[in-house]
Structures are given as C-alpha cells and as structure tokens.
C-alpha cells in the first residue's frame with residue numbers, strides 16, 4: 055500500500071500546533087453548527103421546545119427542533135456523579151468503584167511507564183515536547199505507530215478488517231443532535247455502523263444515543279471531552295474512558311468494549327489504560343477528511359469527494375481483495391453526514407459488504423453483556439440478517455433493566471439491552487492486524 059500521507063516527522067510537530075491527524079478539533083469552531091462537538095446551546099438561546107422522548111427525537115426532520123436542548127430526567131438525576139461536560143474528566147468524589155479500579159491500573163502504569171509522562175496540552179499543542187525518534191511508546195501522533203512492541207504485551211490497534219472487500223463502517227463524534235437524516239438513511243438501506251460516541255455528547259443528546267441502540271448500531275467510546283489523550287495524566291485518561299463507558303451503560307444498559315482515540319492520539323501508556331478497561335483500540339486505515347478541515351486549511355469539498363472516490367476505486371481495482379478498510383467518517387455536522395449518504399450507493403456497489411467493525415471481525419457479542427448479540431458475518435453475507443425491525447422498549451435510567459421485545463427469528467442485533475453491571479472481559483475484538491495506517 056502506498057502511504058499518501060505520512061505521519062508528521064516529530065521535528066515538524068514540535069513547535070507547531072498540531073492540526074492534522076484525525077480531525078484535530080484543536081482548531082475547530084465548535085459553535086459553527088448545531089450539534090457539533092462542544093457545549094450545546096442553552097435552551098433559552100434557542101427558544102421553542104425540544105424533543106421529549108426517543109420517538110419525538112427520532113421522528114423529526116427539523117434540524118432546529120432536533121437540536122433544541124432538552125432535559126432527560128434519567129441522566130439529570132445522575133449527572134452529579136459524572137465529570138462536568140466538555141471538561142477534562144477526573145475521578146469524581148466518593149466514586150469508590152472508579153477509585154479502586156484506577157488504583158490497580160495506576161500501579162501497573164507506574165511500574166511499566168515510570169517516565170512516560172503526559173506530553174503537550176490536551177488541545178494538541180506539542181510545542182517543545184521532546185520525544186525519541188525511535189518511538190519507544192508507539193505514539194501514533196508521532197509516527198502513525200499502531201503495533202506496540204511485542205514485549206509490551208499490548209495488542210496492535212485495529213486499523214482495518216479481515217474480511218475482503220468489506221467496508222468497516224463507523225462514524226465519530228456523535229451523538230449529533232441532527233443525525234436523523236443519516237440514521238434514517240442507514241435504516242432505509244439496512245446499514246449498521248459503529249458509532250464512536252463522546253461522553254459529553256451522550257449527556258447533551260441522550261435521546262439521539264438511544265436511537266443508535268434502537269437502530270442496532272454498535273456503540274464504541276470516543277472519550278469524555280474529546281481531547282488529546284497522551285496529554286492527560288493517568289487519572290484523567292482513565293476517567294475520560296471510564297465515565298464515557300459508564301454513561302453508555304447507565305443510558306443504554308450495555309458496556310462497550312472498543313474505543314477510538316480522538317485525533318488518533320494514543321501511545322502505550324494510554325493503550326494500557328484502555329486494555330485494563332477491556333477496550334480495544336480502533337484507529338482507521340482510510341480517512342475521508344470529512345471533518346473540521348472541510349472547507350478550511352486547504353481541504354475542499356472536491357478533495358473530500360476525491361477521498362471517497364479513491365477508496366471506492368481501490369475496491370474496484372482489487373486493493374481490498376485480502377482485507378477491508380476501516381474508514382474514518384464523522385457524524386459531525388450535516389455536511390459530513392451528507393457526504394457519506396452521497397457516496398453510499400457507490401460504496402455499496404463497489405464493496406461486497408458494508409458492516410460495523412464488530413461484524414467485520416465476526417464478533418457477535420460486541421458488549422460485555424452476553425444478552426446482546428449481533429449477527430455473525432456469515433449471516434450478514436447470506437442476507438439472513440436483513441430484518442431491521444427489532445422492536446425496542448428501553449427503560450432508561452441508571453442501571454435500568456430494559457424491557458426486551460425482539461421478534462422471533464430476528465438476527466439483527468438483539469437489543470436485549472439490560473442493566474447488567476460490570477463484567478465481561480472478553481479481551482476485545484481479537485485479531486491484531488499489523489498493517490500500517492494509511493491515511494488518504
């Protein structure tokens with residue numbers, strides 16, 4: 055494979071504000087679009103009345119209505135036990151579970167990485183950071199490293215999927231308040247995806263997160279406040295993952311086992327924290343650049359179109375005859391979501407399968423809870439999993455047990471969403487793929 059964009063040599067990174075990588079929101083205008091990552095507008099600023107339940111949130115095609123701030127009692131009731139939204143997470147006072155778990159993890163971290171300290175700033179300013187060119191920590195931001203040295207005992211990050219001609223479909227940065235057009239489209243086309251959700255966005259838009267579960271998408275984590283993880287302390291990095299995982303569990307009753315580092319910023323210290331939380335690190339093989347750079351920094355819509363077309367062309371020319379790409383897409387705003395919908399027909403035509411990353415790894419139990427099952431890859435291939443209409447009746451709230459109503463014979467994600475406590479340490483998504491990240 056040809057690397058059309060290489061990692062920035064560290065000499066270049068030093069002294070500049072890093073604005074590249076995944077989506078480098080360090081430079082992003084969070085308030086440009088409703089629903090973009092960042093603090094949501096206050097209700098009083100928007101006027102009107104927002105969604106009140108999952109159905110009203112999911113059925114609207116009015117972006118203004120969808121993005122009108124609302125309160126959701128089950129999360130409001132537990133909000134005080136979480137970090138403040140859009141601030142760097144820390145372990146909350148009196149959270150004995152988190153304190154205990156972090157204590158054991160931190161002992162390992164202090165033993166394995168006594169000198170691997172946070173670097174730069176959480177906003178991605180690595181000015182003046184000194185780091186060895188030998189990349190001892192497998193720091194993605196420095197070298198695009200995704201395969202830690204075997205001596206670390208850490209698995210390689212997932213960068214693509216083992217199934218040939220298969221597009222591993224995922225969207226970062228949700229839940230976006232105005233994602234109904236995209237989610238309606240995915241439902242219509244019977245497409246499921248892996249949604250990398252930000253904890254603070256879950257608290258902002260819980261009804262939208264509920265829709266993702268109801269629609270049968272796989273939920274992975276994308277940290278609490280979407281900052282550069284290698285710039286955070288052990289406790290902060292732990293808390294960014296811990297409270298996002300907890301938010302998904304408290305709202306949806308499932309415990310994700312995968313995460314994607316914002317901007318791809320991960321090293322062995324952060325991977326160790328993720329591993330201790332049973333979270334597989336997922337990077338990507340191809341970047342559509344459908345992110346904050348759109349229309350800025352020289353990234354034009356034509357270039358994003360070309361990126362999409364380039365990945366499609368690779369399927370057509372045999373480049374994916376032995377594996378499939380994990381493609382970086384975003385539900386960041388209506389433009390990024392629209393770009394995927396524009397190219398989806400061509401993608402579906404060029405690729406044999408377009409599936410969530412879990413499915414491309416033939417993982418039928420994506421969460422810690424064994425009660426939730428996804429179709430196997432072979433079931434998707436055979437078409438036996440095409441039934442999208444799984445009735446879901448989720449009783450939301452902390453630790454809530456959910457009523458389950460799934461039609462007999464359905465092989466779509468079972469939605470057997472239950473308020474199961476901790477547990478499950480299945481070790482993540484399995485296969486390690488020693489394939490270097492290729493960023494278009």
Ligand SMILES: [Zn+2]
Pocket residue numbers: 076077226227276280316317
């Ligand atoms: Zn992101």
